[in-house]
Amino acid sequence: MLKPNMHYAELRDSYLFARIGAKIKDYQKEHPEARLYRLGIGDVTRPLCPAVIAALHEAVDDQGSFDRFHGYMPECGAPFLREAIASHYAARGVALSADEVFVSGGASDELGDITDLFAHPCRALMTDPTYPAYMDASVMAGREVTRLPAGEENGFLPLPDESAEADLIYLCSPNNPTGAVYDRERLKIWVDYANRRGAVILFDAAYEAFIEDSTLPHSIFEIEGARSCAIEICSLSKTAGFTGTRLGYTVIPRELVRDGMCLRDMWVRNRTTKTNGISYILQKGGAAVFTEEGQRQIFDNIRVYRENARVLTETFDRLGAWYIGGKNAPYVWVKCPAGMDSWSFFDLLLREIGVIGTPGEGFGASGEGYFRFSTFGSPEDTREAASRLERLLKQYY
């Protein structure tokens, strides 16, 4: 008799966004005419930039041509894209070999797959609040999970607790959901801690393109010592609007060795066994992001989202609300007014002003009492939502 993976039975039943979806559906049934302002889920709204569209069309034409048709791609990524990504890091002062760069179908997919490199019974450490998929993937693998509480006292940027036993450390900076960003000094403390323990940091850099402050690190490999303790997982989803197009990349340095096994070499073996590479078409589109023209165009989009963030943070400044994020990050993490819990705040905003955000409690117990606003909506909706928030909330803060 085949035994299923019974760890799936330990997963919490309901998923944050499913619960939000159900609440919205109920509300729309009662108020079919209501206009909603969605600052909830972190999906982008602006189309792919022209340089990417042109490269995708060209690649599609290649796939329709006898002479230029591409069959199986190299499993770890097309050399043209691995090299473009390595050059992108080099321009930022991080030296990588192109064969330490792996092309992926996106950061979520990679976060799901990559933990196959680690023995199952290991201790995973993640912050609280955190992106729910880290937790669920760890539960599915039967890992023991420790949550490190984040809060106002540490600016939602917790540092390692020397008493906590951790083998696998999830860090996300700029953070989802809080928008908090580790500076070099604090990230160095994590790197040193991981090296001392022989732990491995899975560094989720999906939001790095939103960093404006030049003193903040975009990559963990800007920190000395990271090459022997970190894997960086990145994505074009937020950088270049690829949420529905799909493409990401992962960096595993050769110095990352545990028990004599080189994790980069293990990942090559994993990819050559468990994939047949990433779509040629998508890789050509992705390579266009790293051209001069592509970089200029993606930042035209990012600037729109940054302007949304400015509209929201200025609103919360005027309200006198406590918040972080919105600077160097596409999320604004706001303290709910008047001691309100985050689901009550969700209900209030939905019912009174048709604004949708994400309750902090959905990201972990330490998120209770906080609320996430995404800046990926349209400028018009964001401005309207901000003015509605200001009108409603001035009585609360």
Next chain:
Amino acid sequence: MLKPNMHYAELRDSYLFARIGAKIKDYQKEHPEARLYRLGIGDVTRPLCPAVIAALHEAVDDQGSFDRFHGYMPECGAPFLREAIASHYAARGVALSADEVFVSGGASDELGDITDLFAHPCRALMTDPTYPAYMDASVMAGREVTRLPAGEENGFLPLPDESAEADLIYLCSPNNPTGAVYDRERLKIWVDYANRRGAVILFDAAYEAFIEDSTLPHSIFEIEGARSCAIEICSLSKTAGFTGTRLGYTVIPRELVRDGMCLRDMWVRNRTTKTNGISYILQKGGAAVFTEEGQRQIFDNIRVYRENARVLTETFDRLGAWYIGGKNAPYVWVKCPAGMDSWSFFDLLLREIGVIGTPGEGFGASGEGYFRFSTFGSPEDTREAASRLERLLKQYY
């Protein structure tokens, strides 16, 4: 200290196609002028059909438009594609609900991911010879592997051995590497065996589009009882030339329940945690395969590969060589002449006539003494290779 997954250390060092690649490289260094005829790796050579190309271009334009832009796709697949696939099965007499169909990034990727549904210490059964990735993925998960020898005595279509303990059964029909195809009666024996034991069959149907004999099953779900014991993994790679474009699909029926856990529901949870869906662009291209026009066009390509198969099988008929496949399958599996082992035969063909195939030994011990020819090459190369084979081999058979 993070422990790596030490099962990776149990993997065999060299990979079949890497060894072949090294041999070819050496040969080309010695004979830089030599023209080679590649009937080795199973990659397609014909471009995507016009209906798919048009759909891909249209989807790229959508991704460049504010009004038609698609962000995150549903994790289990776009409804338009899940429904198109369910209708494709319905036309063949297999009733499926669209939500039993999952869109994937390709069959290899799915074969790698899906075994997360099963407890790690389970017993995997696969035929010998077999597609190497089944074996390697099982070793990576620390599974105990039993090989079921296939040979001329059973037409390379082994039936279950009642004494073998198996939880997870890999079947591939039409088979890679042998091209042998299970008929309904023999597949029913496997389904009954799996149901009796509570085992689960992973049915790899990647080559089903090559079946011409209308009495042979394209899907395991044409067999009574399969809905309670089988997962079918399929791909557009060989059906529609998507090896470098990437798209596949998987069917998990609701009746597949073990220890009270519905594997279809577990897979929904896996996909929603560990992926953010498959590219909108690729799904639109994939949907075009299932239109009337798309079906007509993909079979124009498949007919070319079938004609290659005919050229090869007629050559082996004239030589009096023992072979299977090439009918209802894109591989021809030939017995090496004069008791030659399969790597010696590889060397002979490379050195004497510049023809590249795949040594049967690379697929398992029972493949020793046999050789795989792929029919995915160009018609010109296949005809030239066949006439060279005939001239060389008539002295051997």
